[in-house]
Amino acid sequence: MSERSMAALRERVKELTCLYGIARAAEQTDLSLAELLQTIVELLPPAWQYPEITVARITLDDRTFETAGLTEAAHRQTAHRQTAQIVVQGEARGSVEIRYSQEMPAQDEGPFLQWERNLINAVAREISLITERRQIEESRLQLHEQLLHADRLATIGQLAAGVAHELNEPLGNILGFAELAADCEGLPSQAQKDLRSIVEAVLFAREIIRKLLIFARQAPLDRGPVALNHVIETGLFLVEARCTKAGIELRRKTDPTIPQITADPGQLHQVLINLVVNAIHAMPNGGTLTIRTGIEDDHVLLSVEDTGKGMNDEVQKRVFDPFFTTKDVNVGTGLGLAVVHGIVTSHRGTIAVHSETDVGTRFELRFPCSSTDLPDAADGENHGA
Numbered sequence: 001m002s003e004r005s006m007a008a009l010r011e012r013v014k015e016l017t018c019l020y021g022i023a024r025a026a027e028q029t030d031l032s033l034a035e036l037l038q039t040i041v042e043l044l045p046p047a048w049q050y051p052e053i054t055v056a057r058i059t060l061d062d063r064t065f066e067t068a069g070l071t072e073a074a075h076r077q078t079a080h081r082q083t084a085q086i087v088v089q090g091e092a093r094g095s096v097e098i099r100y101s102q103e104m105p106a107q108d109e110g111p112f113l114q115w116e117r118n119l120i121n122a123v124a125r126e127i128s129l130i131t132e133r134r135q136i137e138e139s140r141l142q143l144h145e146q147l148l149h150a151d152r153l154a155t156i157g158q159l160a161a162g163v164a165h166e167l168n169e170p171l172g173n174i175l176g177f178a179e180l181a182a183d184c185e186g187l188p189s190q191a192q193k194d195l196r197s198i199v200e201a202v203l204f205a206r207e208i209i210r211k212l213l214i215f216a217r218q219a220p221l222d223r224g225p226v227a228l229n230h231v232i233e234t235g236l237f238l239v240e241a242r243c244t245k246a247g248i249e250l251r252r253k254t255d256p257t258i259p260q261i262t263a264d265p266g267q268l269h270q271v272l273i274n275l276v277v278n279a280i281h282a283m284p285n286g287g288t289l290t291i292r293t294g295i296e297d298d299h300v301l302l303s304v305e306d307t308g309k310g311m312n313d314e315v316q317k318r319v320f321d322p323f324f325t326t327k328d329v330n331v332g333t334g335l336g337l338a339v340v341h342g343i344v345t346s347h348r349g350t351i352a353v354h355s356e357t358d359v360g361t362r363f364e365l366r367f368p369c370s371s372t373d374l375p376d377a378a379d380g381e382n383h384g385a
Helices: 003-026 033-043 070-075 114-182 189-215 228-245 265-281 313-318 336-346
Strands: 054-060 063-066 080-088 091-100 224-226 248-253 261-263 287-296 299-306 350-356 360-368
Touching (some): 033 063, 033 114, 054 080, 080 114, 224 228, 224 265, 228 248, 228 265, 228 299, 265 287, 265 299, 265 360
Parallel strands (some): 248 287
Antiparallel strands (some): 054 063, 080 091, 224 261, 299 360, 350 360
16 A cells, blocks of 8 residues: 555544544533533544644634634634534534644645545534534423423412412401401400401411412403503502612613503513512612513513522522522512412413522513504504503
8 A cells, every 4th residue: 555545544544533532422411512512622633634733623602612722823823724614503603613833735725635624514514413412402301391390380379279269268257257356345455456466467368368379370360451661660660769779770671662462460560569579689789670671573571680699590490489489587478479470371471580690680571462463663652651
């Protein structure tokens, strides 16, 4: 075998070794996508003709993975570069880049060989497929988790509704007899004070039951056309002074062209107040509270975002569960966000939470609107608050 044939065979072996290494790495399900891409980028230099002066970089979205020495090579005037795009489901998401840190003899593509062009294209395709598979798997797991969460909430809702109905009658009796007893003449002051405490406790318990029925979607709704921006302005008027006192800057970024939605304005008001009060509690040292509205894909959007303490992943998973709270004892019942979830879903809407510890939390609500609700270009301004 000639020297030329031997050299070509050695290069072919390096190419196949690289692709085999990528395939093996992709099979390691315990590796995160970031770890996998860093593993792949380290496999690239040995596959090129001059591995001792080869540096590599993989860019995907806003993340970069590279081998040592790439920054220095990029700054050199003589650095040669070969790139291939990473395209995922028709969208350019990044690139694979190979550089030589020294001037090398001219070959098929600058200093690079034709098979090296084929290899970098093949690596880019493999990364595209790996990214797509990982995204599909993540979406499947998220959907599975959402279904489990919805099933758990539905079960809790059924139990809550049953308990609420069973408690309503005896609580009504306690309240009635306590009020009758309080009207009796000649009662000692201590007895009157105790009866008032009983009445207040029963009213508090009935409020919890009312929230449970809302969560279970068994409370009656009074639906009609509602201008969401108007509900927001009315609700924020009630809490604006509280925000100022707490050192919180309140920002309104409402879209005046959003259409009206079919909803119960009182319950939407309760949703907003619950989310805003939670945000205030999350910013004991002040911060920024931003309320946004908009429209996307035939849905009216509402987001409530704070710059507070944030939540870890475990808290985010349970944040809509009834009676789950991170607040101190006697500060909250743990029903606020459960009620919010019940109201939103009863309006055929969705609610999602995005949070990062020590950065802040954003609740995103989406309410459906029919095509007839969508504003025309001519009269869009008439649909605002």
